[in-house]
Amino acid sequence: MEVSVLRLSHRYVRDTRTTTHLFLVARAFGTDKVVYTGQRDKEIEEELKEITETWGGSFKIEHSESWTSTLKDWQNSDGETIHLTMYGLPIQDVINQIRASKKNKLIIVGGAKVPGTVYRLVDWNVAVTSQPHSEVGALSVFLHELFEGRELSKNFPNAKLIIIPQQKGKKVTKTD
Amino acid sequence: MEVSVLRLSHRYVRDTRTTTHLFLVARAFGTDKVVYTGQRDKEIEEELKEITETWGGSFKIEHSESWTSTLKDWQNSDGETIHLTMYGLPIQDVINQIRASKKNKLIIVGGAKVPGTVYRLVDWNVAVTSQPHSEVGALSVFLHELFEGRELSKNFPNAKLIIIPQQKGKKVTKTD
Numbered sequence: 001m002e003v004s005v006l007r008l009s010h011r012y013v014r015d016t017r018t019t020t021h022l023f024l025v026a027r028a029f030g031t032d033k034v035v036y037t038g039q040r041d042k043e044i045e046e047e048l049k050e051i052t053e054t055w056g057g058s059f060k061i062e063h064s065e066s067w068t069s070t071l072k073d074w075q076n077s078d079g080e081t082i083h084l085t086m087y088g089l090p091i092q093d094v095i096n097q098i099r100a101s102k103k104n105k106l107i108i109v110g111g112a113k114v115p116g117t118v119y120r121l122v123d124w125n126v127a128v129t130s131q132p133h134s135e136v137g138a139l140s141v142f143l144h145e146l147f148e149g150r151e152l153s154k155n156f157p158n159a160k161l162i163i164i165p166q167q168k169g170k171k172v173t174k175t176d
Numbered sequence: 177m178e179v180s181v182l183r184l185s186h187r188y189v190r191d192t193r194t195t196t197h198l199f200l201v202a203r204a205f206g207t208d209k210v211v212y213t214g215q216r217d218k219e220i221e222e223e224l225k226e227i228t229e230t231w232g233g234s235f236k237i238e239h240s241e242s243w244t245s246t247l248k249d250w251q252n253s254d255g256e257t258i259h260l261t262m263y264g265l266p267i268q269d270v271i272n273q274i275r276a277s278k279k280n281k282l283i284i285v286g287g288a289k290v291p292g293t294v295y296r297l298v299d300w301n302v303a304v305t306s307q308p309h310s311e312v313g314a315l316s317v318f319l320h321e322l323f324e325g326r327e328l329s330k331n332f333p334n335a336k337l338i339i340i341p342q343q344k345g346k347k348v349t350k351t352d
Binding site: 021028086092127128139149169 | 197264265308315316327328330345347
């Protein structure tokens with residue numbers, strides 16, 4: 001099962017830090033790729049590339065001119081589309097069904113304003129609580145539930161730096 | 177069990193959005209209070225107050241001049257202190273023990289630079305993956321694990337707005 005994240009309507013500078021957090025979560029929690037619409041942001045692309053080179057794994061970042069074409073491509077190749085929104089169905093009620101389908105998944109995370117058509121076109125609108133909080137928090141918990149915690153011990157091949165977990169302090173080994 | 181979050185070294189403007197996300201996650205995922213050090217940020221305090229008035233529950237936000245005194249107060253009242261860091265012990269290895277203790281918990285989330293003393297003074301250094309990502313993501317998954325998913329259906333009394341979960345679209349009821 002391939003899992004990608006689509007971030008809508010990124011605004012350069014204004015959203016740079018939030019979108020970076022979102023993409024780092026997407027990478028750390030085991031997705032394969034992020035795609036984003038809105039303004040192209042080479043800073044983020046560069047940062048994600050550097051993080052992946054240093055900390056391992058294969059993770060791709062792509063800019064798309066049109067969310068509708070990204071969504072439709074996904075649906076045409078029999079992938080499932082899941083929009084994270086506080087207005088959707090509670091994750092605890094639907095996650096088993098979503099997990100069971102085994103289809104490739106595109107997880108859509110809103111930006112400034114999410115067009116109403118997104119809600120209608122996707123297969124699932126899913127809420128991680130019905131309270132206002134953070135798309136970063138929502139994506140983290142969604143992926144944690146989707147992968148049933150296995151993402152926590154995911155292996156990132158070819159890392160230059162590897163953390164050795166410590167009770168106190170920091171320990172990092174270099175592999176090159 | 178009372179659970180609070182301590183955010184270290186907040187920088188006004190630069191960190192405003194990330195810290196806001198962090199505090200909104202703290203509220204939505206069922207903690208009682210956030211305390212922060214660094215620069216005072218009345219925008220965030222105001223936003224959290226408005227969100228709580230609109231969406232219900234009781235949630236407090238406090239500024240502290242010194243993280244050491246906040247930490248020591250907590251420890252003196254027999255509370256447990258947990259620092260979230262990618263260098264710590266994997267959450268999946270320690271969460272059962274942390275959950276079992278039933279002590280009040282202070283969850284410490286770093287800012288720009290975390291002093292080495294934080295690592296030494298706290299009871300736990302816990303990693304939500306050993307990969308670089310986001311303190312917002314780390315806090316979300318930590319709370320989700322601590323509360324075992326019960327936070328997802330937490331009730332927020334006295335809300336003015338309540339979302340009725342929908343398969344497609346948005347539905348909100350007003351209570352006043």
